[in-house]
Amino acid sequence: MDTLKAKYLTGIANAADESALEDIRLAALGKKGEISALMATLGKMDPDQRKVRGAALNVLKDEIDAALRAKKAALADAALDARLRAEWLDVTLPARPRRVGTIHPVSQVMEELTAIFADMGFAVAEGPQVESDWYNFDALNIPPEHPARQEHDTFFMHRAPGDNRPPHVLRTHTSPVQIRALQTLGTPLRVIAPGRVYRMDMDQTHTPMFHQVEGIAIDRDISMANLKWVLEEFCRAFFEVDSVELRFRASHFPFTEPSAEVDIRCSWEGGQLKIGQGDKWMEILGSGMMHPKVLAAAGVDPSQWQGFAFGMGIDRIAMLKYGIPDLRAFFESDLRWLRHYGFAALDMPDLAGGLSA
Numbered sequence: 276m277d278t279l280k281a282k283y284l285t286g287i288a289n290a291a292d293e294s295a296l297e298d299i300r301l302a303a304l305g306k307k308g309e310i311s312a313l314m315a316t317l318g319k320m321d322p323d324q325r326k327v328r329g330a331a332l333n334v335l336k337d338e339i340d341a342a343l344r345a346k347k348a349a350l351a352d353a354a355l356d357a358r359l360r361a362e363w364l365d366v367t368l369p370a371r372p373r374r375v376g377t378i379h380p381v382s383q384v385m386e387e388l389t390a391i392f393a394d395m396g397f398a399v400a401e402g403p404q405v406e407s408d409w410y411n412f413d414a415l416n417i418p419p420e421h422p423a424r425q426e427h428d429t430f431f432m433h434r435a436p437g438d439n440r441p442p443h444v445l446r447t448h449t450s451p452v453q454i455r456a457l458q459t460l461g462t463p464l465r466v467i468a469p470g471r472v473y474r475m476d477m478d479q480t481h482t483p484m485f486h487q488v489e490g491i492a493i494d495r496d497i498s499m500a501n502l503k504w505v506l507e508e509f510c511r512a513f514f515e516v517d518s519v520e521l522r523f524r525a526s527h528f529p530f531t532e533p534s535a536e537v538d539i540r541c542s543w544e545g546g547q548l549k550i551g552q553g554d555k556w557m558e559i560l561g562s563g564m565m566h567p568k569v570l571a572a573a574g575v576d577p578s579q580w581q582g583f584a585f586g587m588g589i590d591r592i593a594m595l596k597y598g599i600p601d602l603r604a605f606f607e608s609d610l611r612w613l614r615h616y617g618f619a620a621l622d623m624p625d626l627a628g629g630l631s632a
């Protein structure tokens with residue numbers, strides 16, 4: 276029995292896995308196992324001998340059984356340890372940065388200029404991109420046969436056959452929002468209206484769809500001086516320079532009187548644009564005092580109220596600020612371009628934190 280015990284306990288200790296253990300269990304304690312065979316011989320013994328041998332065999336059987344269980348548990352523990360080692364993960368490692376997309380320069384610039392004008396008390400207004408002929412032209416003192424209509428290279432919407440009303444247009448500028456904002460918000464009023472506009476034009480600096488921001492301020496005594504200050508403040512904040520110089524050039528728009536186009540002083544050296552210095556001038560916007568007929572068309576009494584208006588190309592100032600040479604690339608949806616010129620998705624421009632930081 277000692278030999279049997281030694282043989283099985285060594286076998287159990289050396290078993291490499293559960294199936295080896297099961298083989299040993301069957302060889303010792305299975306129906307045809309060695310211990311079971313010895314148990315079967317007890318019946319032929321005389322009672323005294325049977326008592327002694329039976330007890331000893333039971334002890335041996337229990338010992339082997341306990342050794343089997345212990346080894347089985349140890350094998351399971353070892354397997355778990357091995358798995359834990361293999362599936363180990365360092366939770367203190369910094370996460371890999373994941374791209375959540377980039378903000379298009381046009382969106383970035385819209386956020387920037389909204390922050391700057393909000394700081395000066397301007398709210399944001401919007402209007403439809405498919406606009407009626409009246410809002411886009413007539414209300415802005417551009418009657419049907421006016422030559423300005425041709426200059427706008429307008430896209431016209433279809434009317435149903437037999438419907439002879441003037442067709443709707445894709446708005447050619449953000450100026451119709453002047454009228455809409457006055458109609459819904461009344462006077463006094465300070466709003467900007469950024470958005471998409473459309474003209475049939477396509478070259479390095481023109482695309483059939485582009486962006487403008489309109490701005491109007493209306494009160495009892497608003498003047499060109501207010502316009503000049505607002506635009507200078509805007510340009511200083513937007514281009515993030517200490518000083519800018521603007522040049523107001525007499526011009527003509529049907530919806531402003533007087534009218535001025537505004538240029539900003541800049542320099543081009545080695546293909547690098549610098550704002551606020553140099554001997555070049557870059558046109559950035561059209562502006563003027565709102566025409567009395569425009570105020571009247573919006574239901575405002577021009578003998579009581581007056582205001583300035585300006586319209587600025589957003590894509591144009593984005594190109595200037597961020598050194599983007601070709602406007603067409605803005606609308607090609609090339610991810611490589613976006614990753615190069617785009618902005619982090621979670622950085623919101625604000626005046627205190629830095630606009631384009």
Ligand code: PHE
Binds near residue numbers: 449
């Ligand atoms: N709407 C004009 C344009 O497209 C710009 C402008 C707006 C001029 C407001 C004067 C006042 O080009």
